[in-house]
Amino acid sequence: MIAVQDHLNHLLEFRSDDVPVVSLYAVVPVDPKDQAGLRSRVNGLLDELDPLAEDESLSRAARLSIRDDIERLRRAVLEEHWKPHGIGLFSCSARDFYEAVELPREPRDRILVDATPWVRPMTVMRDKAYRACVVVLDRARASFWKYENDALVESNELQDRALRTDDFTGGRWGGRENATHHTVENLAKEHFRRVIDRLEQLFFPDLDHEAQYQSVVEGKPAPEPAYDVLVVAEHGNEASGFLDELPDRLRQKLAGTFTDPALNDRGALKARADMVLEQWERDQERQQFEHVLEVEAMGGFGVTGLRKCLWAASSKAIDTLLLQEQDEAPGVVCDVCGWLGESGDTCPVTGDSLRHTPDIVDEMVQSVLRDSGDVRTLEESVAAEGRTPAAHLRFPLPPEPG
Numbered sequence: 502m503i504a505v506q507d508h509l510n511h512l513l514e515f516r517s518d519d520v521p522v523v524s525l526y527a528v529v530p531v532d533p534k535d536q537a538g539l540r541s542r543v544n545g546l547l548d549e550l551d552p553l554a555e556d557e558s559l560s561r562a563a564r565l566s567i568r569d570d571i572e573r574l575r576r577a578v579l580e581e582h583w584k585p586h587g588i589g590l591f592s593c594s595a596r597d598f599y600e601a602v603e604l605p606r607e608p609r610d611r612i613l614v615d616a617t618p619w620v621r622p623m624t625v626m627r628d629k630a631y632r633a634c635v636v637v638l639d640r641a642r643a644s645f646w647k648y649e650n651d652a653l654v655e656s657n658e659l660q661d662r663a664l665r666t667d668d669f670t671g672g673r674w675g676g677r678e679n680a681t682h683h684t685v686e687n688l689a690k691e692h693f694r695r696v697i698d699r700l701e702q703l704f705f706p707d708l709d710h711e712a713q714y715q716s717v718v719e720g721k722p723a724p725e726p727a728y729d730v731l732v733v734a735e736h737g738n739e740a741s742g743f744l745d746e747l748p749d750r751l752r753q754k755l756a757g758t759f760t761d762p763a764l765n766d767r768g769a770l771k772a773r774a775d776m777v778l779e780q781w782e783r784d785q786e787r788q789q790f791e792h793v794l795e796v797e798a799m800g801g802f803g804v805t806g807l808r809k810c811l812w813a814a815s816s817k818a819i820d821t822l823l824l825q826e827q828d829e830a831p832g833v834v835c836d837v838c839g840w841l842g843e844s845g846d847t848c849p850v851t852g853d854s855l856r857h858t859p860d861i862v863d864e865m866v867q868s869v870l871r872d873s874g875d876v877r878t879l880e881e882s883v884a885a886e887g888r889t890p891a892a893h894l895r896f897p898l899p900p901e902p903g
């Protein structure tokens with residue numbers, strides 16, 4: 502399966518030159534018995550386009566292209582067998598363009614016709630593109646799990662010397678209990694330190710001084726970290742004290758913790774890790790959004806609201822664009838200079854005539870991605886009402902034209 506990101510790059514490059522592109526998203530059910538439902542849903546969406554295919558206000562080339570797109574997509578849903586959980590189809594027959602994208606998560610069923618492929622649902626799928634390391638640990642063992650692309654795989658295990666249970670209780674006589682207790686604590690501490698050493702290698706491979714020296718000599722690039730975030734799972738309170746040992750730089754990678762992981766049930770382990778990571782994502786989003794509000798209040802590197810964000814995108818100033826799914830509005834685009842606006846007929850920058858679009862937010866998303874910016878779709882409840890879209894800027898905006 503080609504990564505959603507690669508499809509996205511391809512779609513962003515596509516230029517239809519005034520012929521419409523049909524974009525269709527549909528949920529693909531997990532149960533193959535529900536395939537008939539998928540067919541009728543897709544056909545229902547395509548029925549919505551019938552009036553457009555007859556619309557005399559469109560050029561003949563546009564109408565013919567839409568008609569062919571409808572036919573092609575009806576054929577596709579009959580012949581193809583897509584994997585769960587969703588499919589994005591893009592068709593522009595007049596330009597001989599067709600792309601089917603298998604989606605890792607369920608989109609909302611939707612069809613849209615515009616001069617460019619409608620990509621916003623795909624950017625939401627792409628948000629989760631981080632690699633998490635899940636460490637499950639007790640007093641003497643640690644298993645390292647790699648969580649990437651919605652899959653959890655055990656990568657390796659670290660086993661240290663542990664005292665047997667009967668050693669813990671110590672003897673009935675003498676001061677052995679106290680001594681044993683110290684040994685247990687020391688062994689646990691040593692174990693934690695070894696776990697931390699391994700984590701440091703995984704997260705900060707370039708901190709190895711010897712390797713750094715070699716990389717300078719041989720002119721090789723510094724080694725890439727294996728992970729972006731860390732999740733720690735502890736058995737009862739056997740691993741209490743581990744977090745206290747974490748150095749600051751690792752603590753900054755920590756997304757969260759949970760206790761009593763089920764090691765023999767990968768699905769359950771993944772579900773627990775998911776909860777931690779989702780909460781972490783929400784917190785990240787909230788911080789990003791609040792940061793934009795702060796810098797906007799100081800004047801300069803942040804803007805909120807559709808109008809200002811459109812001008813920021815037109816100025817190629819957006820570093821990170823924060824959206825909510827419901828942010829959607831019609832608008833206008835200058836295909837000559839890339840200016841984006843809410844309304845008008847001529848571009849205030851170059852005087853060219855403007856193209857109308859049903860979703861200017863999607864055009865803004867495309868513009869930001871083409872300029873190597875980042876786009877994040879916020880969960881509901883993260884952003885204050887009416888303050889999105891919001892953008893973190895690379896530089897303060899020039900005054901608006903006109």
Ligand SMILES: [Zn+2]
Nearest residue numbers: 835838848851
């Ligand atoms: Zn222009």
